Amino acid sequence: MPPQMKLTAITLDCADPETMAAFYREATGFELHPKSGPDFAGVTGPDGLVIGFQRVDGYRAPRWPGQAVPQQSHLDFKVEDLDEAEALLLELGAAKPEHQPGGDRWRVFTDPAGHPFCLTRA
Known part of the structure; x- marks a missing residue:
């Protein structure tokens, strides 16, 4: 039997992690992750799932639905x-x-x- 895996976090690249965490906190009602700061910020759901945001220099936003910069x-x-x-x-x-x-x-x-x-x- 394969090992049981539980998804605990999803992390997205961005230019401003704190702005992203604030947006998703308001949108979802999740709590701000306690280790949030300028290079990584996140929100934590009631089941413990973290949606995190990490700063990436030179970040380029996806262009949906086009694929010039794919959504991934x-x-x-x-x-x-x-x-x-x-x-x-x-x-x-x-x-x-x-x-x-x-x-x-x-x-x-x-x-x-x-x-x-x-x-x-x-």
Whole structure:
């Protein structure tokens, strides 16, 4: 039997980890990671999952849906009300790209560092 693995953290590159942690803290309600600082910051969910952000010199934001600077990964979040969540995210600094392939089932956004993420109906 293979070893059991539990996902404990996801870390994304960015130019400003503290701004990213603040955005995701407000968007998710997760707690600020206790070791957050200028080079690494993160948020911790109730199950212990950390979404971390590490400073990268010369960071280039992904260009979704194009591939000039590929997204490489993205996060998906479930929400009860897509419209309510969208309004909050846009207020917090997310952007909503024009290209929306999910119709009324899911929506694509980009965080302040340009990483695409999706909201789906719970």
